[in-house]
Amino acid sequence: MTNDFTEEEKRGFYKAIYSRRDVRSHFISRPIENDILSKILNAAHHAPSVGFSQPWNFILIKDIKTKKRIKDSFEEEKKRSSQLVEEPKKSKYLSFKLEGILESPVNICVTYDPTKFGPFVIGRSSIPEAGLYSVCCAIQNLWLSARTEEIGLGWVSILSNDTLKETLELPEHVIPVAYLCLGYVNDFAEKPDLEIKGWLPRLELEDVVYFEKWNNKEDENWDIIQNMIKNNLDTLK
Numbered sequence: 001m002t003n004d005f006t007e008e009e010k011r012g013f014y015k016a017i018y019s020r021r022d023v024r025s026h027f028i029s030r031p032i033e034n035d036i037l038s039k040i041l042n043a044a045h046h047a048p049s050v051g052f053s054q055p056w057n058f059i060l061i062k063d064i065k066t067k068k069r070i071k072d073s074f075e076e077e078k079k080r081s082s083q084l085v086e087e088p089k090k091s092k093y094l095s096f097k098l099e100g101i102l103e104s105p106v107n108i109c110v111t112y113d114p115t116k117f118g119p120f121v122i123g124r125s126s127i128p129e130a131g132l133y134s135v136c137c138a139i140q141n142l143w144l145s146a147r148t149e150e151i152g153l154g155w156v157s158i159l160s161n162d163t164l165k166e167t168l169e170l171p172e173h174v175i176p177v178a179y180l181c182l183g184y185v186n187d188f189a190e191k192p193d194l195e196i197k198g199w200l201p202r203l204e205l206e207d208v209v210y211f212e213k214w215n216n217k218e219d220e221n222w223d224i225i226q227n228m229i230k231n232n233l234d235t236l237k
Contacts, residue, residue: 016144019188023152024096026185027103036149037106040182043145044110049134051122055114056138056177059168061107066167070179071101073163074156081158096197099156104181109168110139112175135177142180152185205229 005013041058049055061067078098082090101107112135114128124130139155146153156179164176195202206229211219218226 012148016147020143020147021152021188021192023154023181023185023188024098024100024193025103026187027100027105027152027181027183028186029105030184031105032151032182032184036151037182040142040145040149040151044138044142047134047138047141049137050124050130051117053117053121053124053131053134055112055116055131056135057111057113057174059109059111061109061168062105064102067101067107069167070107070156070159070164071099073160074099074101074158077158077160092197092199096193096199098158100152100154100181100183101156104152104154104183106182108142108178108180108182109164109176110135110142110178110180111170112177113173114175115173132175132177139178139180146182147188150184151182152188154181155179156181204232 037060044056044058045054047056061070078094082094085093112132114131121131143153143155159179161176164170164179165172165174168176170176189196191202194200206217209229210216211222211226
C-alpha cells in the first residue's frame with residue numbers, strides 16, 4: 001500500500017495540531033487576504049458530516065457595529081458567569097483576556113441548520129446531536145487550516161445565543177454553534193493561555209484513555225500501547 005503523505009507532510013500536519021492555539025490577544029492589523037480566507041473556508045467545508053448533510057453555514061463579519069454588539073454580549077455574560085466562582089478565582093477569571101472580537105479583522109459565526117436535505121439524514125435518527133458534532137468537525141478543520149496559514153483563531157463561547165440570533169438575523173431553526181475571531185498575530189504561545197496562567201493543568205494522555213470498558217486502565221491485550229502511553233511515548237510528535 002502506498003502512502004499518500006510524505007514524512008514532511010505528516011510532520012506539518014502534527015505541527016498544526018500541537019501548535020494550534022485559542023487566540024484571544026496578539027492580533028495585528030494586517031488584513032486576511034481573500035484567497036487565504038477562501039482557502040480556510042473551503043477546508044472547513046470539506047469536513048466530514050453525518051449523512052453527508054453538510055449542516056453548517058459561515059457568516060463572515062467585519063462591520064464594527066455588529067462586532068461591538070457581540071462584544072457587549074460578551075462583557076455581560078462574562079460578568080454574569082463570574083458569579084459562579086468564589087474569590088480568589090473570581091478575580092482571576094475576570095482578569096483574563098478571553099476574546100479578540102474588536103481586535104481581529106474577521107469574525108465568523110458558524111451555525112447549524114438541522115433542516116438541510118430534509119428531516120431524514122442518514123445516521124442522525126438515533127443520535128440527533130450528530131449534526132452538531134459535524135459542525136464541530138468543520139470548525140476544527142477551519143482552525144487547523146488557519147494555523148497553517150499563520151492566522152490566529154479564537155473561539156468566543158462566553159456569549160448569549162439569543163443575542164447572536166437577533167444580531168445576525170438567524171432563522172428560528174438555525175443554531176449558532178461558534179463565534180470565531182480570525183486574524184494574523186505577532187505570536188503563537190507555546191502553551192494554551194489558561195495552562196500558562198495556571199487555571200487548569202493539562203491532563204496526561206494516560207488520564208483519559210481506558211481499555212475495553214469505562215475506567216479500566218489495565219488490559220493485557222493492550223499492553224504495548226499502555227506502556228507507550230504511560231511513558232509518554234509519542235513517535236509522531
